[in-house]
Amino acid sequence: MVFLELPLLERVRRIAGLGFQVEIWDWTGKDVGALAGTGAVFSSMTGYVTGTLTDDGAAELLRTAEESIAVAERLGCPRLNLHGTGLDVNGLPVRPVQVVTGPMWLAAARTLDRVAALGERAGVTFCLENLNTAVDHPGVPFARAADTMALVEAVGRPGLRMMLDLYHAQIGEGNLIELLRRAGPLIGEIQVADVPGRCEPGTGEINYPAVAGALDDMGYRGTVGLEAWASGDSEQALARFRAAFTGSRAPGSRGDRQ
Numbered sequence: 594m595v596f597l598e599l600p601l602l603e604r605v606r607r608i609a610g611l612g613f614q615v616e617i618w619d620w621t622g623k624d625v626g627a628l629a630g631t632g633a634v635f636s637s638m639t640g641y642v643t644g645t646l647t648d649d650g651a652a653e654l655l656r657t658a659e660e661s662i663a664v665a666e667r668l669g670c671p672r673l674n675l676h677g678t679g680l681d682v683n684g685l686p687v688r689p690v691q692v693v694t695g696p697m698w699l700a701a702a703r704t705l706d707r708v709a710a711l712g713e714r715a716g717v718t719f720c721l722e723n724l725n726t727a728v729d730h731p732g733v734p735f736a737r738a739a740d741t742m743a744l745v746e747a748v749g750r751p752g753l754r755m756m757l758d759l760y761h762a763q764i765g766e767g768n769l770i771e772l773l774r775r776a777g778p779l780i781g782e783i784q785v786a787d788v789p790g791r792c793e794p795g796t797g798e799i800n801y802p803a804v805a806g807a808l809d810d811m812g813y814r815g816t817v818g819l820e821a822w823a824s825g826d827s828e829q830a831l832a833r834f835r836a837a838f839t840g841s842r843a844p845g846s847r848g849d850r851q
Contacts, residue, residue, distance in 0.1 A: 594820065595827035602627055609633035611831055616818055620664050629668055636816050637756070637782055638665060640673025640708075640719050645688055646701035646735065650678070658708055662715045672782055672816075674756050675708065675721045677701070677735035689732025701735055702747050709752030720756035720781040721745055725764035738762045738772055745779045754781025758820065763788045763799055770807045777811065785834070786821030793821050793830040794837035801837040808838075 596604040605615050605628065614636040617623065621642055628635070640661045644654025654675075661673055679687040690697075705721065712719045723738040724730040735744060738757060745755050757780050759769055766772065773780075785804075787797030794801035808817070817838055823830035 595823045595830060597827075602631055605631045605633050607827075608831075611828065613819075613831065614816070616820065620661065625664055625667055635668045635670040636818060637672040637674055637720065638668065638670050640665075640675050641679070643679045643687070645678040646675075646704045647678075647697045648700045650688065651700065651704040651707075654679075654704065655707055655711070658711055658719070662711060662717060665717055666715065671717055672754075672756075673712070673717055673719050675705075675719055676724060677733050677740075680730070680733070684730055686730065686732045686734075690734040691732065693734045697734065698744075701744055705744055705748045705753055706750065709748055709750035712752030713750065718752060718754055718781050720754050722756035722784075723758055723761050723765070725761040727764055729761070729764075736761075737765050738776070739766065742776055742779060755779050756782050756784060758784040759799065759804065760784070760786035760788060760791055760820070769799065769804060773804070773807055773813075774811065780813070780815060782816045782818060783808075783813075784818045784820040786819070790824070791821055792824040793819060793833045795833045796824045805838045 596607050599607060601623065608615050609631065614634045616636055617638045619639050640658055641654050642657035642660065644650040644657055646654065665673055678690070681687055708719050721741045721744060723741045724733050724736045726733055726736050730736060735741060741755050745753055755776055757776055762769060762772055785794060785801065786792065787794055787799050789797055819831070819834045
């Protein structure tokens, strides 16, 4: 989402050269060997290609999750991202859902239990991401942070954690610091962007230095990922991201990546 003027491999090298790790989305259209050859450290990637958490698409999700694990092993990537249903190129659900029923919740928990088992055998962690349905992803089931938290907590396995996206949570729920405190050990990774606009911290309404302080107070030492567009210059956007999560505190106290 930064250095968009560069070809993909150059973009990866540029991000890595600035001291950040790299996130990739859909791996199916990428040269995985060339990505591995960049020398970048990959922090997370899409953990499935098609399918859903519910019974009508669970087998497909599990099949493509296994394919994703093989790619993650080639890249040395420790976390694989999941959603309630597959998304198209515009971020819209392939199978939109307006009402999530009780049986759908139970099916999702069963599927996630099996996904977690796959991750545990392979030594990777699947992370269930919250999305907002008001602006970017209408019709996605299990989209709220409260939904992803409930499912991860219900499964209760180390192979499944939350991909807690604070941009989406701010639009959908707000009260971010209390959300972080509640999620605590269920968090596998945190993603950030400001609201509105989905650009780097400091361009919108979220007080990211306060969020960073809350994370320090919690003892969080996991990855914080910038999943945001650059409001202007990409290198400056990354510098603003880093500054929001270091400030006067010791640099390197938490993972940084794009």
